[in-house]
Amino acid sequence: MENIEEPMDSNVPVILQSEKLAEYIVETAVYPREPQLLKELRELTQNYPRGFMGTSPESGQLMSILLKLLNAKKTIEIGVFTGYSLLLTALNIPLDGKITAIDIDRKAYEVGLPFIKKAGVEHKIDxxxxxxxxxLDKLLQDPSNLGTYDFAFIDADKWSYVKYHERLINLVKVGGLLVYDDTLLGGFVVWPEQDVEASHRPYRKALIEVNDALATDPRVEIALASVGDGLTICRRIA
Structure with a gap:
């Protein structure tokens, strides 16, 4: 049969606006499947100071699948904030699973704590x-911790990502995952430095260095996914 190309409406843009596409993704595939407690915590976080720091629900949806595929039981999280990703992880690991959650701000963690308690998963969280x-240095001093974590999620100070990686790579088992959030920084990583607002330049510089380091690390396989604000998934292979 002859291959006939359908005409394109000249009024329809060839490239969709990223905001519209992101809205379509969450409205169609993410929000309808988001657990109620996660939805409530996400909505509360949006009105909390610096609420933009919360994990995006589309990133969370992907993480939940990764956790299940791994059968993850022992995980570590660097940067908790109000606990969206923490609650999500707790919901997706077994009843006897454990999460080591580290953050400098307990006040923010306590915003999400009622949701964690309501979900019945507080016992999984340290x-x-x-x-x-x-x-991390203390954990590394105990040989029994080496190569025992199934999954690590990192969403904290970007200029420390490389330092976190060098420690976590020894804590996560071969075949386990290290997942870094915000690695595209709203697209600023591809902007010329002079076009980036001065306050964002240190973050841009740090994430470019992180992305280059992860891309060339022979100890991991990586996928940099344009999900949320960028999610770099590293599978330890050595």
Whole structure:
């Protein structure tokens, strides 16, 4: 049969606006499947100071699938904020699963704590109020921790991502995942530096360095997905 190309309406843009496409994704595939407690926590977080720091629900949806595919039981989270990703992880690991959750701000964590308690998953969480590096170094001092974590999620200070990676790579098992959030920084990573607002330049520089480091690390396989604000998924292979 002859291949006939259908005419394109000249009034329809060839490239969809990213905002419209993102809206379509969440309205069609994410929000209808989002658990009620996660939805309530997300909506509460939007009105919390710096609420934009919360994990995007589309990133969370992908993470929930990854956790289930891994049969993850022991996880670690660097950067908790109000706990959307923490609650999501707790809902997707077994009853006897454990999460080491590290953040400098317990006040923000306590915003999401009622939702965690209502979900009946508080017993899975060991929340540690501290900068992450000292805790990671302490975990590394115990040989029984090495290569025992199934999954790590990192959504904290971007200029420390490379330092976190060098520690977490030894805590996560071969075949486990390390997932870094916000690695596209709203697209600023591809903007010329002079076009980026001065306050965003340190973040842009840090994430470019992170992305380059992860892309060339022979210990992991990676996929940089344009989900949410960028989600880099690393599978440890060595």
């Amino acid at each position: 929340f540690i109020e501290s900068p992450a590096l000292p805790i």
